[in-house]
Amino acid sequence: MAVGMALSAQPVVAQDEGKSIEKIQVTGSHIRRTDMEGPSPITSLDAGDIADTGVTDLIGLFAKLPISGQGTFSTQGNSSDDTANGGSSVSLRGLGADSTLILVNGRRVSVSPFAKGIDTAFVDINNIPLAAIKRVDILKDGASATYGSDAIAGVINIILKDDFDGFEVSAKYGDTADGGGEEQNISLVFGNTGEKSSHTFILDYFDREEIMYSDRDYSRSANQAALRPNDPDAVDFRSSSGIPGTIALRADPTNRIIDEFGQDSCPADQIDRVNTLCRYDYAPHMTMIPDAERFSFNYMGRYEINPDLSAFVELNGQNSKSIVRGAGSPSFNELFMAGDNAFHPFADDPTHPFFGEDLTMRRRTVDIGNREKRVDSDYYRTILGFEGQWDRWTWELAYNYIKSESVERGVDGFPNSRRTQEAIDSELWNPFEPSQNSQEALDFIETTTTRVGKSTNRALNFVTSGPVARLDAGDMMLAVGATYREETISDNPDDQFLRGEVFGTEATQANGSRDSTALFAELGVPLMPDLEVQLAVRYEDYSDFGTTTDPKVSFLWTPTDTLSIRGSYGTAFRAPSLHQIGLGRTDESPNLVDTVRCDAVGLACDPMEYTAVFEGNPDLEPEESSSYNLGVIYEFTENLDISLDYYSYDIENIIDADTQFVFSTFGGDPDVVERLPTGIEGDPGEVVRVFDSFQNLGDLETSGLDMDVNYSLESSYGQFGFGFIMNYVLEYEEFRPGADGGVRLNAEAGDFEQPEVRWTASMDWAQDDLAASLMVNYVGEFSGDADAGFGDKTVDAWTTVDATVTYMGLEDTTLTFGATNLFNEEPPYSHHDFYGFVNTVHSGQGRFMYVQANYRF
Known part of the structure; x- marks a missing residue:
C-alpha cells in the first residue's frame, strides 16, 4: 500500500x-x-x-x-x-x-x-x-x-x-x-x-x-445475549429505561414495578422480571455510520x-x-409524579402499596x-x-x-x-x-x-x-x-x-x-x-x-x-488545548464505583452511572x-x-x-463529592455529583x-x-x-x-x-x-x-x-x-x- x-x-x-x-x-x-x-x-x-x-x-x-x-x-x-x-x-x-x-x-x-x-x-x-x-x-x-x-x-x-x-x-x-x-x-x-x-x-x-446498527446481523439488537445464545457471557445491553417504562417510589427508587397497567403496557419481550425493569432495545434506531x-x-x-x-x-x-x-x-428517575396527580396509575386502588405515594420513573x-x-x-x-x-x-x-x-x-x-x-x-x-x-x-x-x-x-x-x-x-x-x-x-x-x-x-x-x-x-x-x-x-x-x-x-x-x-x-x-483550559461546566455520566461508601457500609459496590461535573483548568x-x-x-x-x-x-x-481516582481518593471531601445524608450511622450518603477537572x-x-x-x-x-x-x-x-x-x-x-x-x-x-x-x-x-x-x-x-x-x-x-x-x-x-x-x-x-x-x- x-x-x-x-x-x-x-x-x-x-x-x-x-x-x-x-x-x-x-x-x-x-x-x-x-x-x-x-x-x-x-x-x-x-x-x-x-x-x-x-x-x-x-x-x-x-x-x-x-x-x-x-x-x-x-x-x-x-x-x-x-x-x-x-x-x-x-x-x-x-x-x-x-x-x-x-x-x-x-x-x-x-x-x-x-x-x-x-x-x-x-x-x-x-x-x-x-x-x-x-x-x-x-x-x-x-x-x-x-x-x-x-x-x-x-x-x-x-x-x-x-x-x-x-x-x-x-x-x-x-x-x-x-x-x-x-x-x-x-x-x-x-x-x-x-x-x-x-x-x-x-x-x-x-x-x-x-448505516444503521440494524443493518448488520451482529448489532441489530442491544440484546447480545439473544444474538449469541451459545455464549454464556454475552450481555443484554437493552436500556433499563423503556416505554411506557418502570414505576418506582420517589422516596426509594429501588422499590419499583413494571408498568403493565392501563391501556399501554410494557411489551412482554421487553420485560426483565428478574430485575423488575421494562427494557428497551435502542440498537435498531441508532446510527453506526x-x-x-x-x-x-x-x-x-x-x-x-x-x-x-x-x-x-x-x-x-x-x-x-x-x-x-x-x-x-431516556430518563432515569429525573421525572416525578405527585401522589395526588389525576394520572397517578393507582389513584383508584387504595390497596396498592404505591397508592398516594410520590412516584418517579425510568421512561423513554x-x-x-x-x-x-x-x-x-x-x-x-x-x-x-x-x-x-x-x-x-x-x-x-x-x-x-x-x-x-x-x-x-x-x-x-x-x-x-x-x-x-x-x-x-x-x-x-x-x-x-x-x-x-x-x-x-x-x-x-x-x-x-x-x-x-x-x-x-x-x-x-x-x-x-x-x-x-x-x-x-x-x-x-x-x-x-x-x-x-x-x-x-x-x-x-x-x-x-x-x-x-x-x-x-x-x-x-x-x-x-x-x-x-x-x-x-x-x-x-x-x-x-x-x-x-x-x-x-x-x-x-x-x-x-x-x-x-x-x-x-x-x-x-x-x-x-x-x-x-x-x-x-x-x-x-x-x-x-483551549478546550482543556477553557471548558465550561459540562455534565457527564460515567460508570463509577463508590469505593468510599462501599468500604464504609457495604453499599454502592457495583458500577453505576453518576453525574460528573467537568470544568477546564487554566493552571x-x-x-x-x-x-x-x-x-x-x-x-x-x-x-x-x-x-x-x-x-x-x-x-x-x-x-x-481520572474520575474514578478522584472519586475513590477524595470521596469523603464534600468539595469534591456532593452527597445526600441517609441518617445511617457511618454512611457517608448517596452521591449527587462528583466534581472533576x-x-x-x-x-x-x-x-x-x-x-x-x-x-x-x-x-x-x-x-x-x-x-x-x-x-x-x-x-x-x-x-x-x-x-x-x-x-x-x-x-x-x-x-x-x-x-x-x-x-x-x-x-x-x-x-x-x-x-x-x-x-x-x-x-x-x-x-x-x-x-x-x-x-x-x-x-x-x-x-x-x-x-x-x-x-x-x-x-x-x-x-x-x-x-x-x-x-x-x-x-x-x-x-x-x-x-x-x-x-x-x-x-x-x-x-x-x-x-x-x-x-x-
Whole structure:
C-alpha cells in the first residue's frame, strides 16, 4: 500500500558546474534539499497508492496504516451523545489524536470547534477530499523542534495538488453488501502551468448514505445475549429505561414495578422480571455510520514576479453536513409524579402499596420521536505568501487564516426536562399512557437544541535557508525562522443545556484564546560524504502557560551503497488545548464505583452511572516527552530493500481526567463529592455529583518496531511489486496516581483497544492496459475491556482483503473496479458494548464494492 520514503539511501547529490538542481522542502525539516532523503523515518503515499487502497476519505486510509493506534476515530459510532459528530482524526502510535500534528502543505490548520470526548482537540481530516491530494507524508518521530506543539507522536503532512495541467473528471459509485453505506463521489480537477504562473482548481462532491446498527446481523439488537445464545457471557445491553417504562417510589427508587397497567403496557419481550425493569432495545434506531454530504473547493496558484521572487495563493473551503440518529431520549428517575396527580396509575386502588405515594420513573420518550441531530460545518483556509532567493539562499513569508464553524441542531426527539415536569404537574401529559397524550402535550415537552462552535487560526511565518559554510563533504546548511500565531475556540450550546434542561444528550461548552511566538533554527552538517548530522531547536512563548524549548539531533550514515543507518533524539511537547483550559461546566455520566461508601457500609459496590461535573483548568502545564529512533535501511538487490526502525517515547505530565481516582481518593471531601445524608450511622450518603477537572497526571512509556519491505519483479507476465509494512509494540505502559500515594499501571500493550501488532501486505501488478492490486490488512488480538468486566476475554485478530482492477485501454479514460473487505469479514466479537465489536479499532462497513471512471484530456 505504501512505499517508504528513501528506502535505499544515496550520497548527497553533487551539483555540476553551471547546472542548477532544484531544492525541495522535505517533511520534518525547513532545510531545502536536492533529494527527499533525510535522517527521519518518513512514509509517503502518493495519489496512486491512495487509489489502490479503495478508500473514499482520508480516515479510511489512515485507519489502515499499521502506525495508527488507539485514539484514531472516524464518524463510525457517532451518536446523539457524541460531542464531535461528523469529525475524524488519526492517532499515531496510539498516543492520541491531540498528540499527532496534522499539516496541510507543511502548515498548521485550525482544530475542530467541537472537541472529541469533551477535551480532545483534533484537526478534522474530513475537510480534505482525496481528489485534492498529491501526496501524504507521515513523519514517524517527534518533531516539536521543527513544528512546535502536538508533534509528540509524529506528523502527517498532506500535500495538495498544485501543478495540474489539463482537465480531469472522476466519478465513483459504491455500495455495501449488507445494506446502507451507498456512496457517490464526483470530482473535477483542472488547471494550467505556464512559464510564469500555474493554477490548479479542484471541485469535489461526496455523498454517503447512513448505516444503521440494524443493518448488520451482529448489532441489530442491544440484546447480545439473544444474538449469541451459545455464549454464556454475552450481555443484554437493552436500556433499563423503556416505554411506557418502570414505576418506582420517589422516596426509594429501588422499590419499583413494571408498568403493565392501563391501556399501554410494557411489551412482554421487553420485560426483565428478574430485575423488575421494562427494557428497551435502542440498537435498531441508532446510527453506526452517519449520513454525510460534503462539497469542497480548492485552488492553488503561483505567479513569478521576477526570476528571484514569486507569489503564491492557497484557497480551500468545504461545507459538510451530517445526520446522526438515536433512540428516543431516556430518563432515569429525573421525572416525578405527585401522589395526588389525576394520572397517578393507582389513584383508584387504595390497596396498592404505591397508592398516594410520590412516584418517579425510568421512561423513554419515544412518543415524541427518536433523536436526530444535524451537523452543518464550514471550513475555510487562505494562504497568501511570497518566496524568493538571494544568491544561494531561499526564503518564504506567508500569512494564513483558517476558520472552522459548526452548528449542531437537535431537530427531533429531545424533551425539555423542565417543561416535561411542568406537563406532568399540570396533568397535560401522562407518562404512563403514551397513546392517550395529545399532540399539544407532545409539542409542549419537545424542544430543539442548538450548539454553535467556531475555531480560528491566524499565523505569520517566515523561514530562510541556505549554506553557511563549505565542508569537504558538502555545504553546511542552515535554516532559521519565526512564527507568530493566534488561536481562538468557542463551543456554546444553547441556554437549555446550560440550565441542565435537556436530558438524553451531552454537550460541551468551551471558550478560549491564545497567542504564541516561536523562533527556530536547523543546521545540516555533512561531516563526511557518507555521514550527515542535523541539529534543530525551537523556542516557543505561549500567552497562557509560559515558554518551552525543544531540541532535536538526528543523523544519516551510509557506509556502503546498500546500507544506511539513521537515528534521532529529541524532546517534544503538547500545549494544553483551549478546550482543556477553557471548558465550561459540562455534565457527564460515567460508570463509577463508590469505593468510599462501599468500604464504609457495604453499599454502592457495583458500577453505576453518576453525574460528573467537568470544568477546564487554566493552571495546566504542557505534556513533555523525549523520544528516540534508530533504524537501518538495507538494499539487498536493486529490486529488494528493507527498513527496520526501533522507536521509544517517554511522555510526562499527561493531561487527563481520572474520575474514578478522584472519586475513590477524595470521596469523603464534600468539595469534591456532593452527597445526600441517609441518617445511617457511618454512611457517608448517596452521591449527587462528583466534581472533576483536567490535571497533569501520570506518565506513558512506549516502544516498538516499524518494518517496511519492498520487492519489485519484472517478467514476461508483467511488472510486480510486493510490500509489507508492520508495527509491533514492544512496550506500552501508562502510569497513573494510586489511591495510596503511589503509582498504578493504567494500561499496557495488549490491553483493550491496544493490539500489539498490525501489518499490511500488498501486491501490485501491471501489464499493457491492465493493472491490479491486492492488499491484506491484519489487526492483532487484544484483551477485552477490563473496565466493563471482561478483562479475561480476548478480542480476536482481524484480517481483511482489499482488491482493485484497473483498465486503461480506452483513450483518455481509466476504469477501476474494486472492493474493500472483499470477503465481507465481520469485525471480531467483543463483549463490552451493545454493538458487539470494538468500533474504535474495527469497521462495521463490511464488503464495499465500487466502480470508478476517470477521464482526462
